[in-house]
Amino acid sequence: MTFAYQQKEPEKFATFLKRQKMIFIVAFLGYVCAYLVRNNFKLMSKSIMVTNGWEKADIAMLLSCLTISYGLAKFYMGALGDRVDLRKLFAICLGASAVICITIGFYHTSILTLAVLLVLCGVVQGALAPASQNMIANYYPNKTRGAAIAGWNISQNMGSALLPMMIAMMTTMGFIVPSTGNVLMAFLVPAVLVLLFAVFCWKFGGDAPEKEGLDSLRTMYGDAGESNVASEEEKHNLGYWQLISKYVFLNPALLLVAAVNVALYFVRFGIEDWMPIYLHEVAKMGDAESHMAISILEWVAIPGSLVFAWLAVKYPNKMAKMGAIGLFIMAGIVFAYEYVTASGAPNYPLLLVICGILGALIYGPQLIVNILTINFVPLNVAGTAIGFVGVTAYLIGNMGANWIMPIMADNFGWFWSYVVIAALSAFSAVGYLILAKHEEKTIKA
Missing domain, CATH: 1.20.1250.20 (MFS general substrate transporter like domains)
Incomplete structure (x- = not known):
């Protein structure tokens, strides 16, 4: 089916393949960026705790605000992703994560303020994994979808490893001084980079081939385009x-x-x-x-x-x-x-x-x-x-x-x-x- 479609619509198929690669780049690097503005407070929590004279229980409560809001948001933000444009949702939530991260860098002396900011961080971060995976799912057929999702999964490890390395480097260079509570750059530098990439995601991200004037995966690949779970009639007729x-x-x-x-x-x-x-x-x-x-x-x-x-x-x-x-x-x-x-x-x-x-x-x-x-x-x-x-x-x-x-x-x-x-x-x-x-x-x- 793919070869026949390629012969029939060579330009369309070539455009689709280019978009397919770009979608993976946006989803992969975008989710690396998600980690650069998610765990900043966790990594700097010891310095913030000592500087403010807080107890470990205060930090545990604040970290729970992020964990619980993020866990719940993965569901309802994932559901939202099925109803709105994935490109816009991903870019907006990634940019919002960066803005919240910068705000935490400036305002981290009040437990109440931090609790609100970390809940908001969890909410917008909850959209990023479902939206990025969903973008990949919409552009990759059965044969390569699993490999693309597997490749995307590595972004979590890269993001987890990259943020501590950035913070360690800035600490060595004297831009961050944990002992004095000077931790602003641990939030500001990663967030500015992520904010710039969010603009890239807005421009080059995607939702589904059909929304860009391309054909559906099933049209291009036949039965090998999508999983055989629901009929086309069901997908379009059921609410x-x-x-x-x-x-x-x-x-x-x-x-x-x-x-x-x-x-x-x-x-x-x-x-x-x-x-x-x-x-x-x-x-x-x-x-x-x-x-x-x-x-x-x-x-x-x-x-x-x-x-x-x-x-x-x-x-x-x-x-x-x-x-x-x-x-x-x-x-x-x-x-x-x-x-x-x-x-x-x-x-x-x-x-x-x-x-x-x-x-x-x-x-x-x-x-x-x-x-x-x-x-x-x-x-x-x-x-x-x-x-x-x-x-x-x-x-x-x-x-x-x-x-x-x-x-x-x-x-x-x-x-x-x-x-x-x-x-x-x-x-x-x-x-x-x-x-x-x-x-x-x-x-x-």
Whole structure:
């Protein structure tokens, strides 16, 4: 079908391919930018706390304002993305994030002011992941959609790593002096860069090919253009609420994807967020050693994600099986991590290797959630689906890891905390195996 369309409409198809590449650039770099103006307060919170004479509980409350508002916003801003122009939504919310970040840099001496600003930050940031993924979904057919989403997923790791590097560099150069509370540049410099890129997103972002005078994916690629979830008649005749009721809230496959994502978020944050305390208490490591272990986990996640992106190109309708294999291995690696550190004097090079494998197997299988979410729903409700799967993971998986991991560690020991993580890895793997047949039926590559 693609070749026939290319022969019939060569200029149109060439224009589409150019736009396809530009859409990925906007979505990828735009989401890197999202991270440059999201966690600035978190990274500078110690300096702000000491300068203002606040307690740790004050900082925890402020961070919760961002976490909860962001988690909830992923759902309702994702739903909004299905009803408005994605290009405008993404650019406006990215620009608003930058403005809020700058404002925090100037006004961070009042808890109430910061709470309001962080809630607003969470709200506008909640639009960015669904909107960027939705843009990609609308421009990439079945065969390359998974690889594009997998490639986009790396933007999270890049953004997470880039902001601390920028702040460290400005601190070394004397533009930021945490000991005196001089932290303005940690907010101002990244935000100005992001504000400029938001203008780029406004100009070059996109919503759907049809809105630019191009043909739909199904017209260009036939059945290989979109997932075979809903008929064209259903997509155009059913109302929005009927569509999301049938294909989001009452879709068994999507509900299982959401359950898998909840478990994977628990695994991810149970390992990452508690690694510094665990390595300090159990492995008797200092800050520098534990920070290196976390950095290795984050950086190896990037090539790990690229491997899964390559698999998505090679096996576009078998990603659930790939995720299951990775997560069964992950369950074993979790026990290896606990075993190596339990002695109190771990083999440090071996520990770093294990942390790298953990990073690859946390982020690789998790990006498959994004692929399946988009593939299991009609594209015109993809934003709502992405938001729904995201909010459940954030509010149940992330917060569950924050509460259950320390309770298990204090009452039963760290070993049993990691038994829970290994069990959830295995649960996710089984979930992927159940979804594998549905994926092969839905996606015609």
